[in-house]
Amino acid sequence: MTARVLWRKSLSAVMLSLTGVCAFVAVSVLFLILGYLVIHGGRSVNWDFFTKLPAPVGELGGGMANAILGSAKLLALASLIGVPLGLLGGVYLAEFGGHAAGFVVRYAADLLNGTPSIVIGIFAYALLVLPFKHFSTFSGAFALGIMMIPITLRSTEEFLRAVPLALREGALALGASKWRAILTVVLPAAYRGILTAVLLALARVAGETAPLLFTAFSNRFWSPGWNQPTASLPVMIYTYAVSPYDDWHRQAWAAGLLLLGLVLVINLLARVVLSRGAAVRRS
Amino acid sequence: MERHFEKDLNELKERLLWMGGLAERAVHQAVQAVLNADEQIAQRVLAEETAINEMQIEIDDRVVHVLALHQLMAVDLRFVLAVSRINNDLERIGDQAVNIAQAAQRILRHPRVKPYVDLPKMSEIVEGMMRDALNALVRRDVVLAQSVLSRDDQVDNLRDQIFRELLTYMMGDSSVVYPAFDLILMAKNLERIGDHATNIAEDVIYFVQGRDVRHPAVDRR
Amino acid sequence: MPSTANSSVSLAAGLPASPGRELAGEHSMRMNISKLNFYYGEKQVLFDISLGVAAARLTALIGPSGCGKSTLLRTLNRMHETVRNARLDGEITLDGQSIFLQDVTQFRRRIGMVFQKPNPFPKSIFDNVAYGPRINGASRPLSDVVEASLRRAALWDEVKDQLHKSAYELSGGQQQRLCIARALAVEPEVLLLDEPCSALDPISTAKVEELLVQLKSSCTIVIVTHNMQQAARVSDFTAFLLNGSLIEFSPTPQLFTTPADSRTEAYITGRFG
Ligand SMILES: Nc1ncnc2c1ncn2[C@@H]1O[C@H](COP(=O)(O)OP(=O)(O)O)[C@@H](O)[C@H]1O
Numbered sequence: 223m224t225a226r227v228l229w230r231k232s233l234s235a236v237m238l239s240l241t242g243v244c245a246f247v248a249v250s251v252l253f254l255i256l257g258y259l260v261i262h263g264g265r266s267v268n269w270d271f272f273t274k275l276p277a278p279v280g281e282l283g284g285g286m287a288n289a290i291l292g293s294a295k296l297l298a299l300a301s302l303i304g305v306p307l308g309l310l311g312g313v314y315l316a317e318f319g320g321h322a323a324g325f326v327v328r329y330a331a332d333l334l335n336g337t338p339s340i341v342i343g344i345f346a347y348a349l350l351v352l353p354f355k356h357f358s359t360f361s362g363a364f365a366l367g368i369m370m371i372p373i374t375l376r377s378t379e380e381f382l383r384a385v386p387l388a389l390r391e392g393a394l395a396l397g398a399s400k401w402r403a404i405l406t407v408v409l410p411a412a413y414r415g416i417l418t419a420v421l422l423a424l425a426r427v428a429g430e431t432a433p434l435l436f437t438a439f440s441n442r443f444w445s446p447g448w449n450q451p452t453a454s455l456p457v458m459i460y461t462y463a464v465s466p467y468d469d470w471h472r473q474a475w476a477a478g479l480l481l482l483g484l485v486l487v488i489n490l491l492a493r494v495v496l497s498r499g500a501a502v503r504r505s
Numbered sequence: 506m507e508r509h510f511e512k513d514l515n516e517l518k519e520r521l522l523w524m525g526g527l528a529e530r531a532v533h534q535a536v537q538a539v540l541n542a543d544e545q546i547a548q549r550v551l552a553e554e555t556a557i558n559e560m561q562i563e564i565d566d567r568v569v570h571v572l573a574l575h576q577l578m579a580v581d582l583r584f585v586l587a588v589s590r591i592n593n594d595l596e597r598i599g600d601q602a603v604n605i606a607q608a609a610q611r612i613l614r615h616p617r618v619k620p621y622v623d624l625p626k627m628s629e630i631v632e633g634m635m636r637d638a639l640n641a642l643v644r645r646d647v648v649l650a651q652s653v654l655s656r657d658d659q660v661d662n663l664r665d666q667i668f669r670e671l672l673t674y675m676m677g678d679s680s681v682v683y684p685a686f687d688l689i690l691m692a693k694n695l696e697r698i699g700d701h702a703t704n705i706a707e708d709v710i711y712f713v714q715g716r717d718v719r720h721p722a723v724d725r726r
Numbered sequence: 727m728p729s730t731a732n733s734s735v736s737l738a739a740g741l742p743a744s745p746g747r748e749l750a751g752e753h754s755m756r757m758n759i760s761k762l763n764f765y766y767g768e769k770q771v772l773f774d775i776s777l778g779v780a781a782a783r784l785t786a787l788i789g790p791s792g793c794g795k796s797t798l799l800r801t802l803n804r805m806h807e808t809v810r811n812a813r814l815d816g817e818i819t820l821d822g823q824s825i826f827l828q829d830v831t832q833f834r835r836r837i838g839m840v841f842q843k844p845n846p847f848p849k850s851i852f853d854n855v856a857y858g859p860r861i862n863g864a865s866r867p868l869s870d871v872v873e874a875s876l877r878r879a880a881l882w883d884e885v886k887d888q889l890h891k892s893a894y895e896l897s898g899g900q901q902q903r904l905c906i907a908r909a910l911a912v913e914p915e916v917l918l919l920d921e922p923c924s925a926l927d928p929i930s931t932a933k934v935e936e937l938l939v940q941l942k943s944s945c946t947i948v949i950v951t952h953n954m955q956q957a958a959r960v961s962d963f964t965a966f967l968l969n970g971s972l973i974e975f976s977p978t979p980q981l982f983t984t985p986a987d988s989r990t991e992a993y994i995t996g997r998f999g
């Protein structure tokens with residue numbers, strides 16, 4: 223009897239420590255990366271980094287202002303492309319999608335979600351770069367936007383489905399049309415969840431490099447408008463990291479730190495939004 | 506918060522009091538028929554009995570509805586049970602009044618046996634008991650109800666006294682046997698009415714306090 | 727107290743007249759259901775139901791779970807049309823006109839509905855009540871409509887200082903009365919309630935019941951309840967459904983004291999099955 227209790231207790235202790243160690247490893251990887259980035263890139267995160275263009279090859283100093291702005295433009299335009307498509311597609315799936323049509327759309331979205339980002343990059347390249355014979359912010363944003371669609375779409379669908387049927391019926395019973403009910407009751411009830419999903423999608427594509435390599439390409443100068451190649455943080459990291467210059471390496475680390483910081487902030491924002499949303503949706 | 510069944514309960518009470526009024530009036534008239542030698546009043550009592558019977562049926566109906574439709578608890582439940590029992594007592598009082606009225610019709614065919622002294626006294630007490638029992642119901646007045654209970658002995662004593670006196674008359678003069686016997690019945694009827702009033706008072710105490718004061722000898726642990 | 731003096735007065739004078747037993751057939755009907763059959767796909771759940779809904783009265787639908795009460799109720803505002811492969815035959819009229827020939831959103835504005843679980847919108851108390859008038863175009867100022875509706879739902883005093891708080895901050899009972907207020911705000915001619923108290927505690931239930939009894943003077947009400955005591959307490963007419971068929975439809979006092987059908991009796995006495 224006591225032997226079995228002892229056995230059970232020790233097994234429990236072993237499992238507990240094992241899972242604890244795993245959890246610890248998972249967390250420490252993040253902190254390791256963060257620490258590494260701070261050690262190597264921290265020094266280069268200065269005013270110049272945010273405000274100056276890259277220095278000519280061989281010179282020290284300079285910054286990544288154009289890449290920061292480029293990433294911002296890419297993400298903004300990508301959201302403009304990806305979010306409405308994903309959102310409306312999600313509404314269709316949750317509220318109207320019949321059996322067959324719903325299956326097709328859902329399956330396609332899942333496939334798209336699993337498509338390697340470089341393939342999406344090639345697609346954008348073939349569609350928007352080759353015909354115009356030059357790289358552009360627009361084609362890069364297009365590629366990122368496409369990557370945002372499946373996440374936005376599937377999570378919109380999920381969050382809309384989570385809205386109780388009773389709310390829809392409540393609106394319909396008051397004489398609202400189906401569209402009106404969706405717009406005035408269902409979407410407002412789900413918007414925090416959807417917003418979170420959009421933020422997560424944004425965080426996901428913010429660090430994408432592959433699809434940008436042959437769409438937005440890169441640029442050592444400002445990129446006015448939407449029609450010229452543009453620098454972006456991930457591509458800058460890539461080019462600087464593989465360069466032979468120490469100063470560029472440091473700047474790549476700094477850009478990495480900035481990117482990670484951005485993703486962390488977006489994630490945190492998403493958490494805050496969702497937790498407040500949960501407080502409202504409880505009943 | 507006022508519950509809508511209180512309206513039903515109020516109507517029930519209203520009707521019970523009305524019926525109490527009818528019963529009281531019947532007793533009063535029946536006794537007056539004898540005391541005032543008024544044959545017409547006796548007939549009126551007989552005619553009016555249907556009103557009491559109809560009211561009994563209506564109240565019974567309402568009691569059933571209230572019990573079936575509203576899940577009454579505590580004081581409300583005791584009230585309806587009390588109403589149901591009081592309803593029966595009042596109907597029986599009505600019957601006794603009819604008995605008295607019929608006795609009156611027979612008594613009036615004979616000359617007066619003797620001057621009535623104890624009879625009016627007894628009927629006054631009994632009518633007072635009825636009135637107070639119903640007032641106790643309205644006011645939820647336990648003290649008043651208790652006073653009704655305590656008057657029962659006086660009624661019994663008066664009845665015995667009337668019995669003795671009339672027996673003496675009957676033994677002395679066989680020609681008064683018929684009317685004297687009816688007068689004895691009448692005293693008996695009045696005494697029964699007093700018992701019903703006592704029952705009503707006991708029901709009132711039960712309704713107000715949830716305490717059963719009938720048959721103190723019965724152990725209710 | 728009747729006196730001996732004036733014997734000629736009627737012995738029942740001065741008493742309010744006894745309410746006679748009211749028969750459904752004698753009352754003016756707001757809605758009429760005739761020969762209604764209802765199917766979910768191949769499965770038939772209502773069988774040849776004919777029933778009149780008396781104006782300004784409270785009609786209760788009772789019966790064991792799954793007998794089709796909610797389904798029947800939801801046909802009355804055509805809410806069944808939101809269910810895929812639901813279909814029906816038969817006729818339902820509102821004031822003599824077929825409800826199926828009218829524009830569905832226009833029609834639903836005339837019929838209020840309150841659901842089993844309180845379902846306030848994730849909006850403020852005010853916006854919840856104002857929702858219907860807003861989409862339907864209110865003729866009076868919104869704040870008047872909101873106040874009047876909350877008053878009718880006996881909720882005004884509890885919420886008048888927090889109209890802009892989220893409806894979710896109210897208790898369950900308050901939320902349900904808010905939903906009633908929301909339905910009343912469009913001034914429905916008929917109010918449908920599907921087990922409105924099943925998620926409420928006894929005190930909140932009592933409040934809602936009192937509210938319904940008061941409302942029925944100005945509104946025709948149909949309530950579904952699995953709680954037959956509730957039907958007994960509040961309704962004027964009761965319909966007993968069993969396995970999708972209407973077994974008995976009578977004035978409530980009659981159904982609960984002298985039911986005509988032995989199955990009704992078995993059900994209301996708890997000797998069912
Ligand atoms: N959307 C639906 N699809 C298929 N069957 C349903 C649906 N809704 C209800 N039913 C079935 O219809 C019958 C009646 O249901 P309902 O009207 O909800 O009963 P009640 O409200 O009396 O409990 C039940 O057998 C139920 O399983």
Ligand SMILES: [Mg+2]
Pocket residue numbers: 795796797
């Ligand atoms: Mg139901």
